[in-house]
Amino acid sequence: MSDPRAATPGIAFALIVLGTILGLAGTDLVLPAVPSLPDTLGGTQAMAQLVLAAFVAGGCIGLLAFGELGARIDQRSLLVGSLVAYALVSLACMIAPSLPVLVGLRFVQGLAGSAAAVFAPGMIRAMFPEDKAVGALGFMASIESLIPALAPVLGVWLLMAFGWKSSFLALGGLSLAVAASVALLRHRMPPPPSTRAPGSYVRHLTNPVFLRYALSQAFTLGGLLIFVFGAPAMITKGMNGSLNDFIIMQVAGITFFIIGSNLAGKLTQRFGPETMILFGSILSACGLISVLAFALLGGAEPLVLAALFVPVNLGLGFRGPPGFFRAVIAARGDDARGSALVLVAILVTAAVGTALAAPVVTLGAAPLAAVAAAVSCASVLCLLALPKLEA
Structure with a gap:
């Protein structure tokens, strides 16, 4: 029987990295637009800062929720669902009628986008032997470390060229594309080492x-x-x-x-x-x-x-x-x-x-x-x- 870790590890690894990057970019890509949100949607600058805080708070709850769900349900299916939900909420942010509504949507967005970060280590463990898995985690970490530096620059360009909604459009469109790719390759991606694992x-x-x-x-x-x-x-x-x-x-x-x-x-x-x-x-x-x-x-x-x-x-x-x-x-x-x-x-x-x-x-x-x-x-x-x- 062939080793499941040999199944398209490069493509699967790239999709997992893209999923985690999109979750991280939910803060840094939107960051440049925050100061201008009160002028567009009303509200105060203090409430505009909650656009960032709500995303982080939702992310913390999402990490624990997907950690629990991932021990019970096939993580590949959960990853697809998470990316689709993240995309839909991102697109919904574009039509938020007020700042309080946007803050609420950002909480849900952070919660929905947490799955990739939770599932990535276990999936990478399933794809590679131990020595290569450590190297793959290191490579993923090095890419993720660039997001806080590069995403705000891209966010500024999107804001200046297309307005504050463009960052959410980019997050939504890219998330749908990654979700579709994961769904198409689902049966060629190795499953995590254990589902329905006992524990708490x-x-x-x-x-x-x-x-x-x-x-x-x-x-x-x-x-x-x-x-x-x-x-x-x-x-x-x-x-x-x-x-x-x-x-x-x-x-x-x-x-x-x-x-x-x-x-x-x-x-x-x-x-x-x-x-x-x-x-x-x-x-x-x-x-x-x-x-x-x-x-x-x-x-x-x-x-x-x-x-x-x-x-x-x-x-x-x-x-x-x-x-x-x-x-x-x-x-x-x-x-x-x-x-x-x-x-x-x-x-x-x-x-x-x-x-x-x-x-x-x-x-x-x-x-x-x-x-x-x-x-x-x-x-x-x-x-x-x-x-x-x-x-």
């Missing part, structure tokens, strides 16, 4: 092996995101820099993250996943500690800050793909719920850390770096304290 979220939350990989993943990525979310205000208000300095920091960081994530597969094959997960976590934490030390010593040069931020991204690139993959394995066949919990843990960590750092982001790099470094160091503590997967 409670089982994972009380499993120390799963928590080792889920929490360490959330704390390393969360520490990076906390610093990134606070960096624009910190650089411009606390370091007398400019947004160009922030852009330089981000470009350097994303570049090295892409390098690290694409090397992760080969390095994991050579040194083993546990070594790379621990090394990447330590490297990322040390990068934030170095930023904290730089700030405490009176450093205020944005270019030095950008250089010190490089190891934070490189460490995440090294540990991210094998770390997520091991979390999926630790879910013991319950891939959908396991992936959903990891993603929710990342979002919650970033949100809580950002809220804690918000009052001090204008006081310079030290307070923000202290919060981010503490979260990142917690990742290393999880790896040292919690048990590993058995060989």
